[in-house]
Amino acid sequence: MTKSTTGQGADAAQDTATKMAEKMTEQMKAAGDTLRKSGERMAETGTELGMRLLDQAEANTREAFAAMRAAAHAKDAAEVMRIQSDYLRDQGNRAMEQAREIGSLITSYGREAIERITKKD
Numbered sequence: 001m002t003k004s005t006t007g008q009g010a011d012a013a014q015d016t017a018t019k020m021a022e023k024m025t026e027q028m029k030a031a032g033d034t035l036r037k038s039g040e041r042m043a044e045t046g047t048e049l050g051m052r053l054l055d056q057a058e059a060n061t062r063e064a065f066a067a068m069r070a071a072a073h074a075k076d077a078a079e080v081m082r083i084q085s086d087y088l089r090d091q092g093n094r095a096m097e098q099a100r101e102i103g104s105l106i107t108s109y110g111r112e113a114i115e116r117i118t119k120k121d
Contacts, residue, residue, distance in 0.1 A: 049105060060094065067086075
C-alpha cells in the first residue's frame, strides 16, 4: 500500500465514524425529545386527573349535604331511613361510576404514553 492509499483509507474510516456519531447524536436527541414530551404529557395528565378527583369529591360532598338537609327536615324516623337508604344506594352507584371514569382515564393515559414512546418517526 502506498502512503496516499493509506491516507484515503484513514479518511474513509474517519468519515464513517463521523457519520455514525452524527446518526447516534440525532437518535439520542430524538429519544430525549420523546421523553421530554412524555414527561410534559404526564404532568398534564396528573393535573387533569387531580382536577377530576376534586370534581368527584365536590359532587360527593354536595350529595352528602343534600341528604343531611333532607334528613333534618324529615317528618319521622321512617323518612330519615328512606333518605339515608337512597343516599347510600346513590353514593354506591356514584362511586362505581367514578372508579370506572378514573380507571378509564388512567388506561387511556397509559396507552397514549406507550404509543408515544414506541412510535417510530
